[in-house]
Amino acid sequence: MISKLRSLFNKTFDAIIPLFATLLALFLGVFMLKALGKDPLAAYAALFEGAFGSQRAIIQTIIKATPLLLVGIGVCIAFRGGVINIGGEGQIIVGALASAAFALYVPIQSRWIMIPLCLLTSMLAGAIWGGVPGILKAKLGVNEILTTVMMNSIAVYLSNFLLRGPMIDPHEIEMGTRAAQTALLPEYTFLTRLAPPTQLNTGTILALILAGVAFVMLFKTTIGYRIRAVGKSADASRYAGIKVPFYQALALILGGSMAGLAGGIEVLGVQHRVMENISANYGFNGIVTALFGSLHPLGTIPAAFLFGGLMVGGNKLQRTVQVHSAFIDTLLGIIVLFVVAAKIFSTRRSKKRAING
Amino acid sequence: MAEKRITYPKSDHIKKLQMIDITKRFPGVLANDRVNLEVNEGEILALLGENGAGKSTLMKQLYGLYTPDSGQILINGKEVVFHSPTDAINAGIGMIHQHFMLVSNLTVVENVALGLKSSRAPFLDLKVVERRMMDICDTYNLKLDPKRYIWELAVGEQQRVEIVKALYRGADLLILDEPTAVLTPQEVDEFFVILKKMAEAMHSLIFISHKLNEVIEISDRVTVLRDGCSVGSVKNENITKTDLAEKMVGRPVVLQYDRSPLNRREVRLKVEDLYVPNDWDEDKVCGVSLEIHGGEILGLAGVSGNGQRELAQALSGLRAASKGKIYLDGVDVTKAAPYEHNLAGQSYIPEERNKEGIIKDFVITENFILEDHDKEPYSKNSIFNFKNIDRETQRAVDAFAVKTPNLKTMVKNLSGGNVQKLILARELSRKPRVLIAAQPTRGVDIGASEYIHLRLLEQRDLGMATLLISEDLDEIRALSDRIAVIFDGRIVGIVDGPSATSEMLGLMMAGVPLEEAQQKK
Numbered sequence: 006m007i008s009k010l011r012s013l014f015n016k017t018f019d020a021i022i023p024l025f026a027t028l029l030a031l032f033l034g035v036f037m038l039k040a041l042g043k044d045p046l047a048a049y050a051a052l053f054e055g056a057f058g059s060q061r062a063i064i065q066t067i068i069k070a071t072p073l074l075l076v077g078i079g080v081c082i083a084f085r086g087g088v089i090n091i092g093g094e095g096q097i098i099v100g101a102l103a104s105a106a107f108a109l110y111v112p113i114q115s116r117w118i119m120i121p122l123c124l125l126t127s128m129l130a131g132a133i134w135g136g137v138p139g140i141l142k143a144k145l146g147v148n149e150i151l152t153t154v155m156m157n158s159i160a161v162y163l164s165n166f167l168l169r170g171p172m173i174d175p176h177e178i179e180m181g182t183r184a185a186q187t188a189l190l191p192e193y194t195f196l197t198r199l200a201p202p203t204q205l206n207t208g209t210i211l212a213l214i215l216a217g218v219a220f221v222m223l224f225k226t227t228i229g230y231r232i233r234a235v236g237k238s239a240d241a242s243r244y245a246g247i248k249v250p251f252y253q254a255l256a257l258i259l260g261g262s263m264a265g266l267a268g269g270i271e272v273l274g275v276q277h278r279v280m281e282n283i284s285a286n287y288g289f290n291g292i293v294t295a296l297f298g299s300l301h302p303l304g305t306i307p308a309a310f311l312f313g314g315l316m317v318g319g320n321k322l323q324r325t326v327q328v329h330s331a332f333i334d335t336l337l338g339i340i341v342l343f344v345v346a347a348k349i350f351s352t353r354r355s356k357k358r359a360i361n362g
Numbered sequence: 363m364a365e366k367r368i369t370y371p372k373s374d375h376i377k378k379l380q381m382i383d384i385t386k387r388f389p390g391v392l393a394n395d396r397v398n399l400e401v402n403e404g405e406i407l408a409l410l411g412e413n414g415a416g417k418s419t420l421m422k423q424l425y426g427l428y429t430p431d432s433g434q435i436l437i438n439g440k441e442v443v444f445h446s447p448t449d450a451i452n453a454g455i456g457m458i459h460q461h462f463m464l465v466s467n468l469t470v471v472e473n474v475a476l477g478l479k480s481s482r483a484p485f486l487d488l489k490v491v492e493r494r495m496m497d498i499c500d501t502y503n504l505k506l507d508p509k510r511y512i513w514e515l516a517v518g519e520q521q522r523v524e525i526v527k528a529l530y531r532g533a534d535l536l537i538l539d540e541p542t543a544v545l546t547p548q549e550v551d552e553f554f555v556i557l558k559k560m561a562e563a564m565h566s567l568i569f570i571s572h573k574l575n576e577v578i579e580i581s582d583r584v585t586v587l588r589d590g591c592s593v594g595s596v597k598n599e600n601i602t603k604t605d606l607a608e609k610m611v612g613r614p615v616v617l618q619y620d621r622s623p624l625n626r627r628e629v630r631l632k633v634e635d636l637y638v639p640n641d642w643d644e645d646k647v648c649g650v651s652l653e654i655h656g657g658e659i660l661g662l663a664g665v666s667g668n669g670q671r672e673l674a675q676a677l678s679g680l681r682a683a684s685k686g687k688i689y690l691d692g693v694d695v696t697k698a699a700p701y702e703h704n705l706a707g708q709s710y711i712p713e714e715r716n717k718e719g720i721i722k723d724f725v726i727t728e729n730f731i732l733e734d735h736d737k738e739p740y741s742k743n744s745i746f747n748f749k750n751i752d753r754e755t756q757r758a759v760d761a762f763a764v765k766t767p768n769l770k771t772m773v774k775n776l777s778g779g780n781v782q783k784l785i786l787a788r789e790l791s792r793k794p795r796v797l798i799a800a801q802p803t804r805g806v807d808i809g810a811s812e813y814i815h816l817r818l819l820e821q822r823d824l825g826m827a828t829l830l831i832s833e834d835l836d837e838i839r840a841l842s843d844r845i846a847v848i849f850d851g852r853i854v855g856i857v858d859g860p861s862a863t864s865e866m867l868g869l870m871m872a873g874v875p876l877e878e879a880q881q882k883k
Contacts, residue, residue, distance in 0.1 A: 240717045
């Protein structure tokens with residue numbers, strides 16, 4: 006009984022460690038705000054208000070949380086397979102571009118056909134963007150951290166080229182403004198809005214479902230078992246007859262497809278066109294989100310909500326107390342540092358528990 | 363340059379070390395219960411006990427890694443308290459861990475100097491270190507080249523570096539944690555010579571072990587720990603292995619097994635003129651031919667590094683043979699992948715069990731299904747059936763007496779013996795017709811070893827063909843129906859198990875052909 010209680014206590018404790026780390030980071034932020042000559046109380050009130058203070062705020066938070074969740078799920082899968090996917094940004098961009106291209110250039114005027122196909126196209130594009138590093142890793146042992154980062158640059162410049170050249174909105178040329186963006190997508194490719202006039206759309210539901218699917222895949226199926234086995238011990242996996250390179254590549258491909266889908270949903274559900282900076286740092290913040298959620302697809306759900314809130318609330322904070330946006334980035338960075346440090350702390354604790362029996 | 367290097371303040375020479383009524387409690391475990399231990403200068407004390415008996419905990423308290431809950435440590439009659447290893451080192455205590463603490467891409471002398479203040483700071487004074495180090499080596503007859511890199515050294519040499527490191531830091535009393543576990547028989551002999559030399563030079567040595575032969579051979583006195591208590595401290599005169607084993611395990615232990623008569627069946631595994639390269643493309647196995655029948659255990663004896671590892675890997679599909687054939691039940695499996703060997707009814711207990719045999723961060727059930735996770739009853743259409751997995755795992759865990767709190771325990775939290783029992787449980791539950799067992803009881807305590815041996819014999823009687831690869835001659839002789847000796851990648855000879863003597867096998871392990879070895883006998 007006591008041991009059960011203790012294990013429950015330990016589990017809860019490990020779960021709230023990231024939360025504690027966040028509070029600690031916010032506490033450190035107090036000093037930064039003081040140094041900037043701002044009122045910390047007012048600032049954090051604005052942050053909270055902006056993130057969770059009203060129905061509207063919560064909806065905004067959920068909208069931001071959706072791509073974070075999808076990227077986070079992808080990062081979970083990759084990490085579990087022992088590979089690190091830093092390529093979320095690029096995968097979002099190509100996912101967005103691919104789904105927009107499909108929506109703009111394939112003349113099938115049916116929602117039921119177009120929306121699934123557009124989303125699949127975005128996943129495929131993301132999968133390719135994750136697959137290139139995956140296959141390079143599998144075949145040649147090239148470090149996937151480097152290649153995924155490089156693929157980000159390629160995606161950014163590809164996007165710059167397409168948005169200024171082949172895919173630019175014809176209106177922009179007519180008007181002479183030449184803003185780097187695509188034309189508005191046809192309406193039949195829009196995801197259904199759940200709470201007009203906000204941009205909340207069915208993509209969020211899809212993301213939540215996929216979190217569940219990823220959880221089942223990772224922990225209840227043999228494919229997920231193999232991915233996790235490869236991630237924990239390549240030697241033992243090889244001995245057990247699991248094709249290690251294949252599952253490493255697969256982990257990156259699946260991770261890439263999730264990020265690609267995030268791009269697709271952002272386009273079909275929120276923006277309805279692709280413009281520059283469509284990825285909006287979701288690719289990097291998604292990594293943090295996944296880490297925050299203990300690299301567990303279901304844990305990533307609340308983590309995405311929290312980070313979405315920080316992104317939205319950060320905007321509000323910035324406007325209300327007039328701090329530079331760098332402050333928000335710094336705050337997010339500190340939270341990341343603290344969360345990662347807390348992870349090490351809780352790993353040590355569990356090791357100690359193991360030693361002490 | 364003068365010898366002005368400051369190392370640690372030299373303390374009084376340790377004439378007598380006593381640990382009195384040491385008690386150490388961890389949550390839920392009484393690791394040491396009023397343990398007493400005493401060692402005098404020039405004495406080799408063996409600390410004997412099974413895994414989990416509290417040997418390491420006791421020594422960690424002596425080395426300042428833990429502090430005792432109660433009890434005293436006395437040096438030359440005066441009480442000392444160690445809060446950290448630095449305190450222990452300053453008092454003249456050194457510890458050689460089972461897993462060496464060396465930096466592999468630094469040289470020997472750089473490793474010795476590591477962490478010490480340089481006399482020419484901020485510059486290194488490796489010349490001075492080297493000179494002093496070589497003095498120590500000469501004194502104790504330790505053969506070491508200071509300029510070599512650690513990664514170039516054999517395990518035995520690395521151990522010598524650890525010893526020199528400890529002596530360099532002024533250690534009077536050396537704690538050696540299972541020092542022979544990683545050594546070949548030859549290296550063990552050399553190592554014992556070094557130990558005797560150090561004892562002659564009035565060093566005190568505490569030798570942690572669970573190998574009875576070695577304890578009897580080297581120690582002056584033996585202290586036995588069981589379940590955290592000291593169950594006796596005896597002078598090493600006229601004590602027998604049986605006595606020690608009984609003290610250690612707490613019940614009479616079978617050191618020799620009654621084997622039922624050999625019931626040889628058809629050939630299960632056949633190896634023909636096999637050549638296997640190592641990672642650098644040099645053939646480590648050169649023309650091995652073997653036939654193993656069902657119902658038979660074929661022991662493969664040999665000094666480590668003579669091709670056993672490569673042979674085992676080739677036989678299980680983890681390493682490609684460059685020439686020759688392997689037949690499993692008459693089917694050519696030379697080029698088969700590991701899972702095809704599994705499917706064909708072959709199991710493999712890998713030599714490096716913690717690396718290849720299990721996934722430390724997986725729980726027991728997940729490890730149990732490692733090879734067969736994609737087969738019924740564990741999964742169907744890629745979806746796991748956790749009820750079946752739990753049931754089968756529980757059955758195997760019970761059948762093989764794996765000690766664990768529950769099935770959801772991470773395997774990294776199991777002791778070495780229990781990990782090996784789990785692997786054995788997994789491999790034998792698959793009802794293999796052929797088993798390749800590489801070093802199945804290395805680093806496993808007597809109780810668990812005995813258990814593993816009995817299970818292997820039981821499977822032999824049921825018709826399994828076993829290739830037992832071991833460096834432990836006692837193990838080979840106790841279990842094998844036939845013994846093949848490998849030297850330099852070749853089979854020197856195959857002899858009948860019951861008639862083989864240690865001397866003969868020893869000669870063959872050194873490469874002397876069978877006929878000659880028999881004549882010398």
